[in-house]
């Protein structure tokens with residue numbers, strides 16, 4: 001059914017950053033009119049969402065998450081990256097079965113949608129990734145997702161180690177099966193985990209395959225000092241240079257983190273149009289450092305935002321990531337850097353650009369898909385909400401999200417998730433997480 005969103009302050013995040021008090025009309029899943037006469041562009045009947053006193057804005061885009069890890073929230077605290085992976089996350093991922101993968105992905109999708117995130121770039125685990133796509137299809141999220149690819153590395157559990165051939169074949173099969181599924185909401189990304197768990201052959205071939213399909217390649221890079229040192233010791237160069245040499249560069253390449261990037265590497269990434277995703281909570285919790293986001297953007301690199309996985313955050317809250325990104329930039333690069341308006345763009349239209357989805361989502365413009373959220377800015381913690389960008393970045397919480405539409409379809413109404421049973425999911429997660437942890441030997 002078509003929808004009229006009435007009387008909200010519409011924060012478009014378009015090229016002119018227009019903010020207008022107006023109605024917004026959604027017909028057949030697309031935005032057809034923003035203005036006082038929006039109602040005229042709808043036939044009857046249409047549903048009305050009252051947005052008076054609220055902000056209407058694009059759904060948040062999180063360009064780096066791991067839905068398969070949601071079940072491991074709180075199971076891997078207070079350790080640095082490589083120990084976090086080898087002692088906790090890899091054994092836990094290896095202990096997943098179809099049921100636990102489903103619960104983990106649905107739990108993550110539920111948290112994301114309830115918090116106003118409508119689009120994600122997601123990295124899965126090695127096996128069973130159809131379950132994640134099943135969950136995504138049901139949830140109503142827009143997602144580009146891919147299985148993790150791992151054919152080498154130290155301390156990789158048997159359950160996650162795969163041959164180069166299997167990794168490529170399975171990725172190709174998943175890509176064929178799920179690209180364009182759920183009315184075009186789902187897409188595939190080739191996800192070599194990181195350079196320490198992938199052979200050169202795997203990286204080269206997955207870059208070729210992704211290029212041939214026009215798919216994204218999504219990996220982790222320049223995250224942590226110890227990891228970087230290991231890469232240099234083992235392979236004789238930095239991960240950024242190696243990835244580029246193997247073909248993982250350019251506008252279809254999305255690198256998570258980039259905390260350790262040097263200025264010369266920022267220039268190289270900018271020249272190649274390689275994308276970077278800033279994950280501030282994860283970088284703090286794993287002690288990785290503070291990415292130089294201001295310098296990256298000044299160098300011309302397109303930067304998105306992401307919560308990463310639940311065990312290194314421990315939330316999937318896009319508002320928290322926005323607030324932290326803004327605050328950390330002040331410490332790293334000076335108080336005047338990364339103002340709220342820029343952060344808001346990083347979390348919406350820039351994230352969509354990172355994923356190559358900017359012609360369809362990321363801003364509120366006529367012709368784009370209606371992926372949008374209605375946010376209540378009337379709470380005492382946000383009042384008086386004098387500057388809307390400031391309010392959204394520094395004062396808004398995930399619980400302020402009232403309504404969420406993806407493709408024009410209501411997925412959250414009055415703070416309630418319509419596509420999945422959130423309460424039941426939380427209960428099932430409480431039962432399932434200890435089971436997986438015991439199988440993994442982590443509990």
Ligand SMILES: [Zn+2]
Pocket residue numbers: 064065066220256308309
């Ligand atoms: Zn990650």
